[in-house]
Amino acid sequence: MNTWSLVPMLLVESAIPADARRALHASLLVRDARRARAARALAGRMLVAERCLTPEEAGELVGVDPGDLQPPRVPLAA
Incomplete structure (x- = not known):
């Protein structure tokens, strides 16, 4: 099954x-594929944190x- 077909149901x-x-909705509105993927990843991280899903299930x-x-790695300031 194409996972994009699951997004409207979610x-x-x-x-x-x-x-x-809201993150999933934003992923449908942005035109940039990289930003859409980042929004879906954010939603997945929230699902892992709040619903105790494994990263594989949420992904x-x-x-x-x-x-x-x-989570994205942000370099620490020196």
Whole structure:
């Protein structure tokens, strides 16, 4: 199944946290594929944190690789 077909269903699912639904909605509105993938990854991270899903389950649900669900690394200032 194409995971993009799951995104509209997740937008109306009450069990999905509101912040994750907003991130998924934003992923449908942006034209840049990289930003859309980042928004879906953010939603996946929220699902892992709030619903105790594994990264593999959340990644499959929102359509990103489980490795993309790791928080972005920001270099520390010297």
